[in-house]
Amino acid sequence: AQSVTQPDIHITVSEGASLELRCNYSYGATPYLFWYVQSPGQGLQLLLKYFSGDTLVQGIKGFEAEFKRSQSSFNLRKPSVHWSDAAEYFCAVGANTGFQKLVFGTGTRLLVSP
């Protein structure tokens, strides 16, 4: 069965600084990988996803993520953080039999300081 680990519960970044959120997955085959963002009181919004091909994936709001099979990682990055990026970020993995069943990490809460 697949699993996801997000080792950082909270991260604080200064506005304008770069950001990297870590995600490690466990799955025997090539996974489908996702990053979602959840603003307070809101549902989850998809930032980006990886199915195959180019391991560097571009998403919305200036985010990107890189799939590294050798490290079983799918870290999320943004070169310059804006105050509006403060939210909770979830990494998820789906089996390659389909993405009906997603397993989510426990999330990383991003705080942006002025």
Added chain:
Amino acid sequence: DAGVIQSPRHEVTEMGQEVTLRCKPISGHDYLFWYRQTMMRGLELLIYFNNNVPIDDSGMPEDRFSAKMPNASFSTLKIQPSEPRDSAVYFCASLQDVATLTDTQYFGPGTRLTVL
């Protein structure tokens, strides 16, 4: 499209009462998912439907929980009787078609349930 619609947004009830959460998926989506989010357990899949048929309910915590999808545009998640440990945010999500490899799940805004 209005996206996935959930109601109510907030529900406060007393232990032992029946609670019904409602979801309207995005029109044309074949799959519907119910998730529960708590601080302790994170986001968990409870059940999902394909073309109104329950496919996997292995995440439903116990018999007090039941879910139905009488038609393509409506689903309910019912808890009877409710207990304080059911307090959580319940999300509904829909997905168009898994054969479309670029598709993804779209989430509703959630229902925050508090059981006193």
